[in-house]
Amino acid sequence: MTPPAPAHDPLRSWNDGLAKSSLVRFVELVTRDGSPGFVPGKERIAVFDNDGTLCSEMPVLTQFAFTVDRMRAQASSHPDWQTEAPFREILEGDMTGAFACGMGAIVKALAATYSGMTTEEFDHDVTEWMNTARHPDTGRLYTERVFEPMVELIAYLQANGFAVYIVSASGIDFLRPWTEKVYGIPREQIIGSNIRLRYEIRNGSPVLVRLPAIELFDEGVEKPVAIHHFIGKKPIFAFGDSDGDLPMLQWVASGAGSRFTGLVHHTDSERAHEIHLPIGRSDHVLAEAQARGWTVVDMKEDWKDVFPPATS
C-alpha cells in the first residue's frame, strides 16, 4: 500500500523527481542531530541569486524595468539622455542596443538616474513602483513574477533553521524594500550591487545621499567576496542560474562537510517565457554542474507551477 501523501508538502509546486528528492534528502541530512552530515543551526546558511533564479528576468530584469519607467519620467529635465548611450537606447525601449553597451554602462546609468536622492526617498520610490507597476506582457505585478517553487524552497529551508540570503547583481537598495514581503527574506540578509553613499546633514537631520558612482557590481567573482564580507562564513547551500553565479557556486561547493549546489536551468519557454539562455549566459555553469553532479533543476520537468496564482 502506498503511504498517503503528507498533509502539507512544503515543496508542493515541485514534481517528484531527482531535484525535489535531492533537496529533501539534503535538508533531512543536515538537520538530523547525531548523523555524520549534521550541521549546527548557526552554520546553516543558504545563498540564492535573484534574477533568473528566484524570479523571471524575461524579457528584462525587474530593476531595469523600474529604471526605464523612472528615466522616462525624468527625461524632460535631462536633454542629454536623448543622445547619450545607454540612456537613449533605454528610453527608446531598445533593450538589445542597451545591453550591447555592456552591463557596466547600464549599471552606471541606473546609478545616475537616482543620483542626489536620499536612501529613504529611493526606498519609498521602489516600494511605490513595486506596488503598482505591471509587466507589459502579462499585466501582472512584478512581485508576482517570482518562481513559486523557489519561494517554497526558501520557506522550507527557513523552517529547518537556515538563514537564507540573496546575493544579487541587482541593487541592494532596489531589492530590500520588497524582498521580505515577497520572499520572506529580511533586509539584513540581502546582498547586492551598491552605489556610493555620502552622509550629510540636511535641514538638521542626517541623510545618506546616492552618488553617481558604483561601489560594488556584485556579479561573478565579486559574489564570493561579497558573501565573505557580509556573512563571514561559507554557506552550505547555494542556488544560481547563470555563469555570473559560477564562482559563488564553486565557493560554496568547496567547503568541508554537507554541501548543496543547485542550478535553475531555463528550459520552459511556454509557461515562463523562459529560454535556454537567460540574460546572463549559462553554458559554463551548466557544464560544471553536470561534470560535478550538482543538482540541475529543469523548470519544465521539475516545476508543477512556475508562478504563484494571480491575486490581482
Add this chain to the structure above:
Amino acid sequence: MTPPAPAHDPLRSWNDGLAKSSLVRFVELVTRDGSPGFVPGKERIAVFDNDGTLCSEMPVLTQFAFTVDRMRAQASSHPDWQTEAPFREILEGDMTGAFACGMGAIVKALAATYSGMTTEEFDHDVTEWMNTARHPDTGRLYTERVFEPMVELIAYLQANGFAVYIVSASGIDFLRPWTEKVYGIPREQIIGSNIRLRYEIRNGSPVLVRLPAIELFDEGVEKPVAIHHFIGKKPIFAFGDSDGDLPMLQWVASGAGSRFTGLVHHTDSERAHEIHLPIGRSDHVLAEAQARGWTVVDMKEDWKDVFPPATS
C-alpha cells in the same frame, strides 16, 4: 523596607545610577507590547563601536598590537620596512611616531602585512594570536581586556530580542575570529574596515586572497553608510566613545520612535588605565551627547568592575 535585589541582575557590574537605570528603562519600554514605545523584535537592532567602547584601547588598539607582532616576525624578509614609514616606527615600538603618520598610513601598513594571504590563513593566524598573546603591561590575554559591564549589556539586549552588531574601524576579518566567543556576537553581525579581496583558484580550490588595498575604512561618516549597506535598517540603539562614532550616533538618534544613544566616557585612569581622551578624540561627541541628553557612561562612577575576573 527595601525590596530584595533581584536574584540575577543582568547588569551586575554596573553601579546604580542614571546610566544603568536609563538602560533598563529603555529595554523595558521597547519590549512592553502595547506600550507606545514598543518596538517589534525585528526592528530591535543595536550597534556598538568596538575599540574604547567594548574593550580597552590603551595603550594601543588590539589589532595594532597584533600587527606589530606579525610585522616583527616578518621583518627579516622585508628590509624596506626598516626605513619606510610607518613600518619603521611600528617596528621600533614608536607608537606616537606611527600615529603621526596618520590613521590612513597605519591601515595601509596593516593591509600590506597580510597581502597575499588567503582569508582562511588570516583567520587562523588571528585566532592563534588571540589565544596566546598577552598584554605587555598586565600580562593578560587580549580577550580579557574587554569591558565586563558592556559584555553584560550585550547579553542583556540579546536576551530581550535585540540583534547586536559591532561597527568598528578595526578590520572585519580581524574581529570575526574572536567576537563570538568573547562578546557572543556572531560573525555576520560584525561590520568593520575591510581590505580588497580577490577570488582565485589555488590548487583546484577557490580561495579569497588579501590584496594590499583598503576598500573601506569604517570610521566617522563611513559608519552610518556601512550600517545601511550591511543591515539596511536604522538601528534603535547605539554606543560609541569617540568623535569617530559621532555620525553613527547622530544617525541612530535621528530615527522615529524609541531611541537610545550612549557614550562611554573614559574617566578611569586608575582601574582601566583609561584617560579622558583615548586614541580617537571625544570632545565633539561629548559636547553633543551633553547638549542632546544622550546617556554618558562615566567609567569611574558607573562601573563596579571594568574587566572580567582573571581566568588565566
